[in-house]
Amino acid sequence: MSKVLGSIVAIAMLASSTLSFAKDITIGLSVDQLFESRVGVTDAIKAEAAKQGYKLIEVVADGDAQTQNSQIQSLVTQEVDAILVCAVDQNTIERALIGAKRAGIPVVAYDRALPDSRAVDAFVGPDSISDGLAAGQHMVDQLKGLSGDIVVLELLGALNDQNGIDRSKGFNDALKQLPNVEIVAMPTDWDSARALAATQNAFQANPDIKAVFAATDTQIPSIETVLTDIDKMKSVGEEGHVVVTGVNGSNDGYEATRKGFADGIVVMDLALTGQTAVHLATALINGEKVEMTNVIPGSFYTSENIESNKATIWGAK
């Protein structure tokens, strides 16, 4: 009898363990490459996945679209339950994403939208147009009273990055309010060294530049270097101050704004982006319907209120 009981218990245990094994959810996380803000979102995704008790397989493509393509294929082979992807390049990874769709694996794009993809089920990321608009609006408020032609320098992100393009669009839309503004746009490819050279050249060509917009606030220290070079380094409120705004929320941007060198920055909500990505994946795994596009606008902080909001700024150390 005890033998029978024992085997029943054993079978029950086995069943429950397979049952719980079946409930184990694995998320595949495909990251384009590692840099500060990306790590911020990735960490938020990992934390939320851990909270939900999910297993997570993370792959990083080092900025190479072909690598990402094969990494996603390998996630499909490993039969993950959902894939979260931040794409290096939409077209190159589409084949792998369609492979995931065929295998019935839901795909959530995060941070970088894949509007033309036939495989993506949902997107969560920044509202880059509104972020650019907010940074532009504050600049407009500072420059409004000036008479004569106003030259403004815009440091662009990468020309093929949707977030860079949208920030620029929002920023330019905001500056349309000023009738007498000329925007000098310089490409930087998100690279601070290029931003440095571009700022230097721009100030050589136009010593009278009144404001600088940085598509990423990690480039603000480079602007600081150039203004120091040409003796134009003045704080907010001082005579001759060059208005500086940016988007991101890194420590560079936080420190520059806190010290009053920059007027204000838009801080992206990386934690919420990461959490939402995992929640979307959960809903899709459970077969629920989700909104296709989920954007999270950033918050704008000025040199006056940034320090009191330190806790909400992902990069602030």
Place this chain on the structure above:
Amino acid sequence: MDRFKQTFSSKKWLAIALATLALGIALSLVSTAFLTFSNIQSVLVQASVTAIMAVGMTFIILTGGIDISMGAILFFTSSLFAKIMVETGSYSMAFTAAIGCACLLGAVNGLLVVRFKIIPLITTLATYTMYRGMAIHLTGAQNIPVPREMGFLGNGKLMGIPVPILLLAIVFVLGLYLLNKTRFGLYVKAIGNSEQSARETNLPVNWVTILVYVIGGLTTGIAALILLARVGGLQSGIGIGIEFTVIAAVVLGGTKLSGGSGTIVGSVIGAVFLVLIDNGLNLLNASPYIYDIVKGVVLLAAVIIDKVSFERQAKHLLEQKALRIKSTSGVA
């Protein structure tokens, strides 16, 4: 005329010098902002990072090698510097470690090239990946600010001259001396002309090869500190891809990618030329989309000119040889 041709072909850097001058004149005609003291100074400061690295790269390319990992060495060196600065606050320790490490990473490249005889392009492509990975691992892909006083290396002036320009001048003069006035410089060119003959004549080929990669690492280390100071802190991926600008500067300067022939002067002017293109496009307020196209076309033109002149030279040499054979057979 022949004499002019002779000088022209013996002083390879003249072509890039003339091109730079022409571009400078053109720019000063279209923009009044160009020919000002502060703009010239700003061009030189901007060129300093790539120009310093180009001095190192010239030595490597002269031996027939190449170093694709320079950008990654720059990234790792600046990561190490920033990390040590943050943790210990000691400048001397950070400087020593960063420069020492840059030389060490260069030495590893050299050792691998010499020991395993894999072509330098592949060897340094592998170490590029490795060094970059090490840098990301060391910093966790985080940005690290460096103290503002370090800005002296990037913004400071000594005797009225910006520090980056002074550092470039020192590296330039040392490079010139090493290449043209020492036996080491002679060996470097000899290896590039024919490694086999160099070995047959018992030149210390291995040592010289390792040393040129160390020089490449050292110049990269110096450039890294300037860039770090100017950018204001470590950014993940800083310097990645810079090696292509450096190689472009060296090639534009008239150094042959196959080794054996080239000058430091040419490479430094090449670096200035590339900055001038950027500077010019900026001054003209050109569309952001055409920058890379213009640079690509210029580089292509330089390589094509180099190739054509090489073929012409080779043809000339062959003709001379044929003549000599003819005349000797005539005697017989």
